[in-house]
Amino acid sequence: MAARKPQDQTGRTLGPRALQTRQRLLEATEALLDQRSVREIRVVEIARKVGTSPATFYQYFRDVEEAILQLVxxxxxxxxxxxxxxxxxxxxxxxxxxxxxxxxxxxxxxxxxxxxxxxxxxxxxxxxxxxxxxxxxxxxxxxxxxxxxxxxxxxxxxxxxxxxxxxxxxxxxxxxxxxxxxxxxxxxxxxxxxxxxxxxxxxxxxxxxxxxxx
Amino acid sequence: MAARKPQDQTGRTLGPRALQTRQRLLEATEALLDQRSVREIRVVEIARKVGTSPATFYQYFRDVEEAILQLVxxxxxxxxxxxxxxxxxxxxxxxxxxxxxxxxxxxxxxxxxxxxxxxxxxxxxxxxxxxxxxxxxxxxxxxxxxxxxxxxxxxxxxxxxxxxxxxxxxxxxxxxxxxxxxxxxxxxxxxxxxxxxxxxxxxxxxxxxxxxxx
DNA sequence: TGCGAATCTGATATAACGTCAGATTTTCCG
DNA sequence: CGGAAAATCTGACGTTATATCAGATTCGCA
Known part of the structure; x- marks a missing residue:
């Protein structure tokens, strides 16, 4: 029942810097979801909004749906x-x-x-x-x-x-x-x-x- | 109130051959929608399913949403x-x-x-x-x-x-x-x-x- | 038959995806 | 404090999809 610790795509648990990046990515995803159709959500854009690169996004989430699942x-x-x-x-x-x-x-x-x-x-x-x-x-x-x-x-x-x-x-x-x-x-x-x-x-x-x- | 005649993207009304192609594209779209998430619908795939090229799709619909709107x-x-x-x-x-x-x-x-x-x-x-x-x-x-x-x-x-x-x-x-x-x-x-x-x-x-x- | 209109598509410029090797930053031990 | 190891980030890239247009193909009919 304990909240599972967030991991990156290779299964490593995250340090504080990573956690912050991940959370920023989630927030950017939610913000974009408020203004664009879900069909138009782009990883590039999420990354851009956080001032990071798409590769960083993929470090934490398999794809956009996985990020949204976390938001849910x-x-x-x-x-x-x-x-x-x-x-x-x-x-x-x-x-x-x-x-x-x-x-x-x-x-x-x-x-x-x-x-x-x-x-x-x-x-x-x-x-x-x-x-x-x-x-x-x-x-x-x-x-x-x-x-x-x-x-x-x-x-x-x-x-x-x-x-x-x-x-x-x-x-x-x-x-x-x-x-x-x-x-x-x-x-x-x-x-x-x-x-x-x-x-x-x-x-x-x-x-x-x-x-x-x- | 009369049903508007389907047009292509340049506004021309469609002959019988075109109408059939258009309808096939719509049917392929619906079939695909039954098996994939709407986020994963691809014009290429719709075209492939009808045995035609993406360019043909764009002759009749601005984008996937427009095709779906027709289905609606x-x-x-x-x-x-x-x-x-x-x-x-x-x-x-x-x-x-x-x-x-x-x-x-x-x-x-x-x-x-x-x-x-x-x-x-x-x-x-x-x-x-x-x-x-x-x-x-x-x-x-x-x-x-x-x-x-x-x-x-x-x-x-x-x-x-x-x-x-x-x-x-x-x-x-x-x-x-x-x-x-x-x-x-x-x-x-x-x-x-x-x-x-x-x-x-x-x-x-x-x-x-x-x-x-x- | 052959011409003009209708319809289709190959080619292409643009853009996003998703991966990985290597660069950068942080940690922390000696 | 110095520097190596761990953690984190990203440039570069092969792949796939979008969307457009000029030109090819097919059709109806004079």
């Missing part, structure tokens, strides 16, 4: 904070607050790491094993937590037995992720971020508890 | 069929059937055009104008139809006024799209396609009507 892992470090919010209560009006906290946390997570998460999901959908694994690792706790809430409400007869708790959890996460990545587009269409968070929170709440709040 | 437009031609299903009734048990039809239609649409739609959404999220436009054109009728159903149920007091009808429609579509693109992954985790469709249908139904069906 760094982004995943914020997630425990989101999972914590999910431990809130689900009864009555409090449940809606819990749902709002989750919805808001997702939007914020995507505001910070959107470009990187977008590539994570792309590669995962394209079937890339490594990206699937990190996506799975990041979201499974969230999905499972939601699924458990659904199951509890199913036992209490509040939610239909025809629903698969796990599929429901996944669906909600799917919705939150995509809406988070789209919310900038909505603002242009006159839907504020707050409305979006509120709407998603209510769908989430209603789905997992079966209850509607006026 | 072709894929969008199936959509009216989905929109039709949404005209079904929303009262009582019938509502759930309508929801199921929509959910199922989405999954089928993605089964057929997944690779292309994935790129459409990627480029749209990356901010590409053209891809945003076609995505918008394809999904707006669906979103608007759902939003109208939500509004009707809000007027009848069944759905909370705190929800933004348009955001709700978008959220549901977001969920359906992503779940459709993921369903293969779920099957590995023991959730069948049928369960997925049913679960999404119920979330959709409950969200737009405020009602739950046992």
């Amino acid at each position: 892992e760094q982004a995943a470090e914020d997630l425990p904070a989101i999972v914590e919010r999910m431990e809130g209560p689900w009864q009555g009006g409090r449940g809606l607050d819990t749902a709002r906290a989750i919805s808001d946390a997702f939007v914020r997570h995507w505001d910070t790491h959107g470009a990187v998460l977008r590539v994570r999901n792309l590669k995962a959908e394209e079937g890339d094993r490594a990206f699937r694994r990190v996506r799975q690792a990041a979201l499974a706790p969230v999905v499972e937590r939601l699924a458990r809430v659904v199951e509890e409400h199913q036992k209490a007869g509040k939610v239909s037995q025809e629903i698969s708790a796990w599929a429901a959890g996944s669906s909600i996460i799917a919705m939150l992720e995509r809406m988070s990545s789209y919310h900038a587009m909505f603002e242009r269409a006159g839907v504020t971020r707050a409305q979006l968070v509120e709407t998603c929170a209510r769908i989430l709440h209603q789905t997992v508890t079966g209850r509607q709040v006026a | 437009e072709q894929a969008a031609e199936d959509l009216p069929a989905i929109v039709e299903r949404m005209e079904g009734p929303w009262q009582g048990g019938r509502g759930l059937d309508t929801a199921r039809a929509i959910s199922d239609a989405f999954v089928r649409h993605w089964d057929t055009h997944g690779a292309v739609l994935r790129v459409r959404n990627l480029k749209a999220e990356e901010g590409d104008r053209a891809f945003r436009r076609v995505r918008q054109a394809a999904l707006a009728p669906v979103v608007e139809r759902l939003a109208r159903v939500v509004e009707e149920h809000q007027k009848a007091g069944k759905v909370s006024q705190e929800i933004s009808a348009w955001a709700a429609g978008s959220s549901i579509i977001a969920m359906l799209e992503r779940m459709s693109s993921y369903h293969a992954m779920f099957e590995r985790a023991g959730v069948t396609r049928a369960q997925l469709v049913e679960t999404c249908a119920r979330i959709l139904h409950q969200t737009v009507t405020g009602r739950q069906v046992a």
